Amino acid sequence: xxxxxxxxxxxxxxxxxxxxxxxxxxxxxxxxxxxxxxxxxxxxxxxxxxxxxxxxxxxxxxxxxxxxxxxxxxxxxxxxxxxxxxxxxxxxxxxxxxxxxxxxxxxxxxxxxxxxxxxxxxxxxxxxxxxxxxxxxxxxxxxxxxxxxxxxxxx
Numbered sequence: 001x002x003x004x005x006x007x008x009x010x011x012x013x014x015x016x017x018x019x020x021x022x023x024x025x026x027x028x029x030x031x032x033x034x035x036x037x038x039x040x041x042x043x044x045x046x047x048x049x050x051x052x053x054x055x056x057x058x059x060x061x062x063x064x065x066x067x068x069x070x071x072x073x074x075x076x077x078x079x080x081x082x083x084x085x086x087x088x089x090x091x092x093x094x095x096x097x098x099x100x101x102x103x104x105x106x107x108x109x110x111x112x113x114x115x116x117x118x119x120x121x122x123x124x125x126x127x128x129x130x131x132x133x134x135x136x137x138x139x140x141x142x143x144x145x146x147x148x149x150x151x152x153x154x155x
Contacts, residue, residue: 011147105136
């Protein structure tokens with residue numbers, strides 16, 4: 001498995017960050033390349049909930065079914081693929097004060113073995129690193145903007 005890890009600090013309380021990331025409806029707004037993210041089955045959040053996702057990678061759209069395999073409020077959310085290319089993403093949340101949260105992500109994926117897998121890795125890994133950094137920057141911006149509007153609105 002190849003891992004790409006990244007962390008950043010958002011100027012929002014931990015519950016605001018967790019609630020936003022945990023809401024499947026917001027995922028296409030902040031996750032790089034995701035055009036669709038919809039629940040399948042009876043749950044739309046929490047352990048065991050399942051989602052169908054469509055992700056644009058260059059000119060290609062990749063569809064995947066993902067399951068939440070770890071979920072602890074204000075601490076961690078892990079999604080793992082049930083089909084397609086083996087991958088997972090783990091989001092962690094750490095409070096650094098009343099209005100500051102450290103967001104961490106570990107994106108893991110498995111490529112095929114042999115020379116083809118190694119060659120694919122040389123192409124895919126830089127793309128994944130860029131996608132993770134873009135996702136983090138967009139996510140942090142959206143969170144801080146949401147929190148600022150909430151603060152100004154008095155709610």
